[in-house]
Amino acid sequence: MTQSVKQADYVRQRRRDRLIQEHNHDPYHSKRKIKGSAVCADCGALYLEGRWTWEKAPADARQSVCPACQRIKDKVPAAFLTLRGDFLNSHKVEIMNLIQNYQAHERAEHPLKRIMGREEQADGIVFTFTDAHLARGIGDALHNAYEGEVDYQYSKEDIMLRVSWTR
Numbered sequence: 001m002t003q004s005v006k007q008a009d010y011v012r013q014r015r016r017d018r019l020i021q022e023h024n025h026d027p028y029h030s031k032r033k034i035k036g037s038a039v040c041a042d043c044g045a046l047y048l049e050g051r052w053t054w055e056k057a058p059a060d061a062r063q064s065v066c067p068a069c070q071r072i073k074d075k076v077p078a079a080f081l082t083l084r085g086d087f088l089n090s091h092k093v094e095i096m097n098l099i100q101n102y103q104a105h106e107r108a109e110h111p112l113k114r115i116m117g118r119e120e121q122a123d124g125i126v127f128t129f130t131d132a133h134l135a136r137g138i139g140d141a142l143h144n145a146y147e148g149e150v151d152y153q154y155s156k157e158d159i160m161l162r163v164s165w166t167r
Helices: 002-012 067-074 086-090 092-109 132-146
Strands: 038-040 046-048 051-053 062-064 079-084 115-121 124-129 149-154 161-166
Touching: 079 132, 086 092, 092 132, 124 132, 132 149, 132 161
Parallel strands: 038 062, 079 161
Antiparallel strands: 038 046, 046 051, 079 124, 115 124, 149 161
16 A cells, blocks of 8 residues: 555656756747748748648748748758768769659658759769758668668757768
8 A cells, every 4th residue: 555655646746857958940940830821932832731832822822932942042951961982983873863763752742852952072972951851861762772881960959960871
């Protein structure tokens, strides 16, 4: 009987350490929902009921700029993907097709997931993205298709991701 009384007292106790520290969130994602609908003036994506879609915009939709287009204008990527290695050089066309197909599939459902740019370097290729999930997904897809080594490094606040794939 003593044991169950202690458990019941423990369950009823209030926690005094409930100060939860939030991470700094991505400044390109709105803290509040847009009221009504909005259409991106640059890409035509529609904000409706709390999310961006590729649906046709209603006549009363306000003009806005989606977070992906704003990142592209500001040249502030959410993620980087670096590809390196001899395998990349000998299978470049296949790898580029995999990346483009993955991105097209994701973008069809999620307008904010886009490749911002691609830079050829002496030792590899660096892609920039408007969404960290897209970079992570492509890193996983490369690893699943071709193996190799993949590394994910998030910034302290989880705002930016650096993915590197080597084989």
